Amino acid sequence: MNISQQLERGKRSLVHDPREGDDNKITLVRAKGSLVWDDTGREYLDCTSQAWSNNLGANDPRVIDAAIAQMREITHARPNFNTIPLLQLTAKLREISPGDLNRIGYCLHGSLAVEMAIKLAYKNRPGRHNVIVLQDSYHGRSLTTMAASWPHPNNPFLPIQPRFTRVPHPDPYRPRLGLDVEEDSKLCLSLLEDTIMKGVDGGVVAIMMEPILGNGGHIELPLSFLKGVREICDRFGVILIWDEIQSCFGRTGEMFAADYYGIVPDIMTFGKGIGGGFPLAGIMASDRLDNFDAGEDALTFGQFPVAMAAAVATIDAIIADDLCKKARDHGAYATQRLHEIADRRKLIGNIRGPGLFVSIELVKDRKTKEPALRAASEVYKRGVKKGVLFGESRYAGLGNLIKIKPPLDCTHEQMSLALDVLDDVLGSIEADGIA
Template sequence: MHDPLDGDTSKITLVRAKGSSVWDDKGREYLDCTSQAWSNSLGANDDRVVEAAIAQLREITHARPNFNTVPLLQLTSKLREISPGDLNRIGYCLHGSLAVEMAIKLAFKNRPGAQNLIVLQDAYHGRSITTMAASWPHPNNPFLPIQPRFTRVPHPDPYRPRLGMDIEAESQLCLHLLEETILKSVDGGVAAIMLEPIMGNGGHIVLPLSFHKGVRDICDRHGIILIWDEIQSCFGRTGAMFAADLYGIVPDIMTFGKGIGGGFPLAGIMASEKLNGFNSGEDALTFGQFPVAMAAAVATVDAIIADKLCDNARKLGDYATQRLVEMSERRKLIGDIRGPGLFVSIELVKDKQTKEPAPKAASEVYRRGVEKGVLFGESRYAGLGNLIKVKPPLDCTHEDMSRALDVLDDVLGSIEADGIA
């Protein structure tokens, strides 16, 4: 009997995947609007990625980080070609949480004497001991005694601005509070400010450009390192290769992951040429430079560019947003619609005036979507969120997106008819 450590005994057992579809062990097909945690950027089992991985398997499957490999050199060269600004120093690992930890370590190495790292209140940066501490507060956190401490600051929220403020006014307020925190609320100086350009598990909150520009300016004036966590937003998901390209902001360190590997595990950081690198032994992982995943990543990045998938994500996201706006006029549960690109989500509320979250309805959307053959994403975890995510692979067809939205509309109607909120 399988006894999963995460306590969930209701998981679907997947046995096959292709494109935007996955199949379970009962032969049932699902349209995957989660891209398996937003990682199958090309769709599952893209032939180019699979063939690149197989070819690499025949050559060398593992090399310790003391050595280079051909796919390591190829991928590094390719990433330097497309990296924003001067983010040309590349480091690798296999998971997003470790990429965030690598970024944190590099920031502290370059800010000797600084004692603090600032994150946003609804941030999500992973589930390792360190990155869980940097994320929105985990309920009944059993790991608190051994976690590092981060300073959380408020951020603007276009859907729920403080005191009914205009979003630009709230952006300026939050920037003011951030700078006051740096000057008056921490002892020992600040090494870095870390944020997601578009907040992921914390609510798909789209931070205004004025806030991003203001944070960049604050970092520049105070000599603080700016870390952008792009693990969820990189490689075409927003309709641009990176959110840094979308917003025209170049951080000092940027994390990447998920969509780069075409379904194979790979993550890492891009860092400014102005920063000092690690000394020997400061950041070394036995399998951190997995040649098979790197070969798959080279094929994935090539395909994203060749197939113009950033354009497809932008167009399909525009279509989804248009449909959802129309849907929101009929569905009382839809409180807000978010993008950009295929970073699509809706926030469900019990009442559009009070904006009270409707997490129970969100759980029902997922459950009923499964019954109708569509896998929607949810926000946060353990029933704590009230967002539904519609984030299929970047090469998803217009027909598949239309089907997903039809199912979403139908499911919301049935939930509303049943009085669930």
């Protein structure tokens, strides 16, 4: 069997739906900075940062060198033992963690980090039974985190999933009942308070939310809402969990969204951008909370020394290269260009940030704001043909957002190219009458 036959058999044998994301998935073989190459040798500008994980560009030599050096020492240790990278990374995270989030735990994936946060919240609020989430939040695809996320169509796992209480949130682009943004924020805060007081039996353990809604719409929540939720949690003794897996390590223009907004949650999840391409995630928790007791949160691969050594190098590089500032600069440039493009391309209904957390919402009509689902799918497909990988929102054709989120250290020329291609692609889609 030759290599082509092996690869074809591999594709046919995967348990995951081959249609997930793209009917003709690209097979990647190499990555460097903001670029990736497929198995035909074709080059692409990656505006997805591989699921927003490469805040520092792919295969940064400082990260690779740190990982290789660690591989020569020890690659695995069970949680009964400490390792040098574990202790070094924990000390480094304490230096940059917001507020009093000085207790740190690790795992290898964002979904497990969210579950860790939920477990710690329950441990600290014994006798309470409910976790409240926002209607368009996304927290992962494990059994627990799928249940905490926006509803999945035809979900076959409902019989064995835990139950979460979903509450509405403000949407600056689509405020309710003709209200302005601040009135919508007040309404949603009132509904949240009513839910805590009257909407659940057994008391509320925590409110879990993304400070910027990611996969569920890329919605930047009003600061008044974020502050209001913090105040409600303080008043009712409810733990506030921020899921920062998509927004951490420079993506907003600050190291954490908590720094950007000036709000400190009680527990914060992190992941994606920390590992420099290696799997790593975890939580930061307030000093005021009790820690786990023995056996309550133990995973065989709860620490991966190679990923932790890579994470130390990644954080050092983010700071040394001032990537938070680069995120702000690239984001400001992208936003300016997108407003200019929107003057010509009527499919663009809304432009969103902050930092390099950039996206556009595509609509059929700017007055009705009806989502342009087909157009969004076409942007991705036509972008691929032109050598640019744009991000999409949600899955199964449900989203109408296009995300432009390359690594924070992309060049100005690369960002300009991505926006040029987007402009061209939108023009061709409008010329073809697709919405």
